[in-house]
Amino acid sequence: MTCPICQKETDPKYRPFCSKRCADVDLGRWLNGSYAIPAVEEDLPDEADTGHPTQRPN
Structure with a gap:
């Protein structure tokens, strides 16, 4: 495996x-x-699109 940055051999x-x-x-x-x-x-669909209120976090 080689280093993803410089392509040298990896060091454990x-x-x-x-x-x-x-x-x-x-x-x-x-x-x-x-x-x-x-x-x-x-x-996200809003109230007008679905007829149902959207749940919002407290």
Whole structure:
């Protein structure tokens, strides 16, 4: 298995990465949103569409 950041051989101590540096690069990408998965939010029907009130949390 190779490091997903730099493609070097992995180190068991930092697996799946080869070093702390590459692990930190990956963490930084997660924290700044580089790995975000695009999603489409569905519109919930409101009262007028169904005739029934929508349940809302207290």
